[in-house]
Amino acid sequence: ATTMNAITAGQTLTARSACDSECIFSVEVVARTAKTARVLVRGEESRCKIHTSPDGREYIMALGTYSMAPAFYAN
Secondary structure, three states: OOHHHOOOOOOEEEEEOOOOOOOEEEEEEEEEOOOEEEEEEOOEEEEEEOEEOOOOOEEEOOOOOOOOOOOEEOO
């Protein structure tokens, strides 16, 4: 992935709610490895698997994988 499509440490990723477009979630990327990212979510650190979309952009599911969960894409 190119740097524009890659998740990097220090980034703040945002995603809109599927139900309310005015509700914006944000997470801060603390660190990353080749396959995972450590993120700060609501004041707590957690680890997420990094996925790649068909168009080559990396994304994480920092709030879970339920049906309406927001996907946080690389900027």
